[in-house]
Amino acid sequence: MHPDHGHKRDEILEALWTMAEDQLQTRADLAARVESTRLDEIVAEMAAEGEVAEDGDKIVLTESSRERAAQIIRRHRLAERLFSDLFGLEEQSWEASACTFEHILDEKVTQSVCSFLGHPPVCPHGKPIPPGPCCNGERKPIEPLVIPLKEMKIGQRGRIVFITPRTKRRLSRLASYGVIPGSELTLSQRFPSYIIRIDQTDVALETEIAKEIFVRVERG
Ligand SMILES: [Zn+2]
Ligand SMILES: [Zn+2]
Structure with a gap:
């Protein structure tokens, strides 16, 4: 070759x-x-x-290349989901990365990504993602595990996975309230401001900040 x-x-x-x-x-x-x-x-x-x-x-x-093609498509579309759902990026900023990712991800990482995203059935363009061994044939649409705090429902519990603040000062101010990766929280109010309960303490957050805090939510 x-x-x-x-x-x-x-x-x-x-x-x-x-x-x-x-x-x-x-x-x-x-x-x-x-x-x-x-x-x-x-x-x-x-x-x-x-x-x-x-x-x-x-x-x-052919019969033999179909499987290989399915794997490439699967990795590409999972990468798209990762960039758009988890990082909230616009398409023009991730299309090239998705093409690179499809060549980098090995089978184990691909399965972790797929499981982490809840075995998504379709990519952000609505095209089907070929299932892998982790999907177990059950292609139930599951909501993503990690979402911005802004999208949590009242009463929902979760654990902060990461925070993407615009300024360092904002990050240290959040940290002083215990709003750091790893903290468990419950959302108790969405309007007029977001109120989360962390360690028996209520913390009020502006919408802008609620967009920057990513939470791995509990699904009941
Ligand atoms: Zn797509
Ligand atoms: Zn899967």
């Missing part, structure tokens, strides 16, 4: 998977999704090794 072809092959498998979702299967459709001056050469190489099947103008995944 040409040394540069491995990454391109993954990209081709991924493109063939998404093309199938969109009911597309021609060589031109593939060329529209994968940029490479060597596309024909790589596809021929893959066909020779049984990774793709060609039939006239059509190119499709």
Whole structure:
């Protein structure tokens, strides 16, 4: 195999998977999704090794490459969920990272990420995430485990996982009230300000700050 072809092959498998979702299967459709001056050469190489099947103008995944493509798509879409749900990032800032992540995540990390996110059935674009061994065939939609404090319900309990304050001063002020990663809290009021109870003490928070505190919530 040409040394540069491995990454391109993954990209081709991924493109063939998404093309199938969109009911597309021609060589031109593939060329529209994968940029490479060597596309024909790589596809021929893959066909020779049984990774793709060609039939006239059509190119499709084979039995053996379908599984590999599913894994790449799974990692990509889980990474998308991670960036958008957990870090609250806008799409333009994470699309490139999701593409990098899909090549870095190994199977164990992928399963941890999937479990952490509650085995999400779809990506932020609404496309299905192929299930892994951790999903156990049960694709129940589960709400994310970690959410901004702002989205907690009254009476809900949880533990602070991380805080993303805009200023250091704000962080130390929060710390002086016991609002630090690891602290357990209960949300007791949402309006006019957020009130959380930490260690028998009520702490009032502005909405801006409630957005910056991420809590792993208990689900009853
Ligand atoms: Zn997506
Ligand atoms: Zn899973």
